[in-house]
């Protein structure tokens with residue numbers, strides 16, 4: 001599959017501060033690449049360098065196989081982006097997109113109707129300033145998809161949206177990817193919000209890319225645990241050891257055991273405990289969330 005973006009050793013310094021530090025990234029054709037990192041991690045700086053809005057201190061970017069900055073500049077015509085562009089507050093959706101269409105040199109008023117239809121803003125006549133947050137983000141996406149680019153770059157398009165707004169953006173991203181074969185890079189500070197849409201993730205913290213991982217690999221890594229609440233934790237542990245050959249058990253308090261093992265037959269365990277005169281208050285499987293995985297990776301929630 002063709003490399004749409006290949007980045008090697010990319011670094012951006014502001015004075016002595018490294019906002020992006022020796023980053024390597026590969027985005028392939030038809031990927032939906034989720035760039036995850038908390039506020040200030042370096043996401044916007046990285047996306048701005050891809051778009052040519054900021055120049056790297058060192059390292060290489062290749063867009064659509066471009067061998068140098070001149071070739072990248074030409075190839076950027078195949079990219080649409082939404083990195084917080086502003087719209088005119090007193091113009092409606094159509095007028096704002098018409099303005100962007102002309103600025104971009106994209107032909108045909110039909111194109112304005114097409115993109116507004118995809119984002120569900122075709123019949124909205126009120127001015128931009130009275131749009132909801134979700135509508136504003138959708139208008140941003142409409143501007144990014146003008147001219148049907150091969151790659152669309154979206155910076156935090158779901159930031160601050162309510163659940164319905166998040167679903168709307170996800171649906172639009174899926175339509176672009178599946179129906180128009182668009183490759184997408186989308187940044188967010190919440191991993192689980194991109195989990196339903198991204199095919200690959202790049203996790204960035206303090207300017208460094210900590211991990212680049214496919215959806216499948218990520219989901220293999222997020223493990224599940226069994227929580228067992230009983231009246232005798234020691235006896236329960238011994239039974240789990242002896243009868244079920246389960247070793248990986250943590251006793252967290254006088255009534256709770258956490259078993260890090262993939263056990264499917266919770267009912268059999270429950271029955272065995274009861275047969276051994278143990279009162280089982282609760283037994284259930286807890287899926288560890290993607291967010292747990294992410295915070296483990298970056299070293300905790302408050303790792304500043």
Ligand SMILES: Nc1ncnc2c1ncn2[C@@H]1O[C@H](COP(=O)(O)OP(=O)(O)OP(=O)(O)O)[C@@H](O)[C@H]1O
Nearest residue numbers: 014019037038039040041042043044045046156189
């Ligand atoms: N022009 C600049 N001059 C100095 N420092 C900058 C500049 N632009 C960004 N930074 C710093 O670089 C770091 C990364 O910023 P960046 O905006 O890329 O983060 P981000 O991951 O996009 O976060 P956010 O979601 O808050 O935008 C931050 O510490 C920021 O203060």
